[in-house]
Amino acid sequence: DAKTTQPPSMDCAEGRAANLPCNHSTISGNEYVYWYRQIHSQGPQYIIHGLKNNETNEMASLIITEDRKSSTLILPHATLRDTAVYYCIARKGGYNKLIFGAGTRLAVHP
Amino acid sequence: DGGITQSPKYLFRKEGQNVTLSCEQNLNHDAMYWYRQDPGQGLRLIYYSQIVNDFQKGDIAEGYSVSREKKESFPLTVTSAQKNPTAFYLCASIARGQGVSGNTIYFGEGSWLTVV
Numbered sequence: 676d677a678k679t680t681q682p683p684s685m686d687c688a689e690g691r692a693a694n695l696p697c698n699h700s701t702i703s704g705n706e707y708v709y710w711y712r713q714i715h716s717q718g719p720q721y722i723i724h725g726l727k728n729n730e731t732n733e734m735a736s737l738i739i740t741e742d743r744k745s746s747t748l749i750l751p752h753a754t755l756r757d758t759a760v761y762y763c764i765a766r767k768g769g770y771n772k773l774i775f776g777a778g779t780r781l782a783v784h785p
Numbered sequence: 786d787g788g789i790t791q792s793p794k795y796l797f798r799k800e801g802q803n804v805t806l807s808c809e810q811n812l813n814h815d816a817m818y819w820y821r822q823d824p825g826q827g828l829r830l831i832y833y834s835q836i837v838n839d840f841q842k843g844d845i846a847e848g849y850s851v852s853r854e855k856k857e858s859f860p861l862t863v864t865s866a867q868k869n870p871t872a873f874y875l876c877a878s879i880a881r882g883q884g885v886s887g888n889t890i891y892f893g894e895g896s897w898l899t900v901v
Binding site: 709711716717718719720721724760762773774775776777778 | 789818820826827828829830833844873875877879889890891892893894895897
């Protein structure tokens with residue numbers, strides 16, 4: 676699975692959009708980009724995933740660049756409850772081993 | 786409801802003891818994983834299993850052992866050989882690949898292990 680790189684921390688004002696970047700420059704054609712978040716001392720929560728097209732669900736949007744070397748997770752209207760560590764993972768669609776990076780610690784403030 | 790159940794939520798271990806963390810899933814998932822998380826750190830892979838009676842070491846397998854005798858169960862034993870076992874342990878599972886749509890990884894709520 677490709678290595679991903681994320682900024683260690685970000686801040687966002689409540690009600691504004693939070694844009695979390697992820698670099699996966701060595702991603703291969705059959706690897707998906709997944710986003711998870713983890714609130715302290717809980718199991719990670721699935722947010723969204725995609726292969727090459729942009730994706731949107733009730734939680735977030737995922738924008739993947741055309742060359743697939745990077746992506747951005749967008750939380751359109753951040754709330755205080757979105758404060759968490761966000762993990763970007765690149766992995767194949769089977770069930771080989773899953774490797775997590777250090778993630779981005781997002782702090783949403785009033 | 787379907788999901789992953791980890792137990793116990795909190796466990797205290799004395800020096801030199803082995804302890805076993807339970808992970809059970811009723812999602813009919815083929816693959817299961819164990820991760821370790823230290824305070825303020827990311828998740829590190831201990832062991833994973835893609836099928837019953839088969840498992841592979843992850844990045845930090847030393848001092849741990851697993852078994853996969855049933856599809857729904859993947860217990861993790863923290864042995865006395867693990868020198869710094871105090872951590873948060875997470876179990877995860879995933880279904881067989883769904884081709885172009887990918888598939889979602891499910892996590893349990895975790896188990897806290899403290900050495901006393």
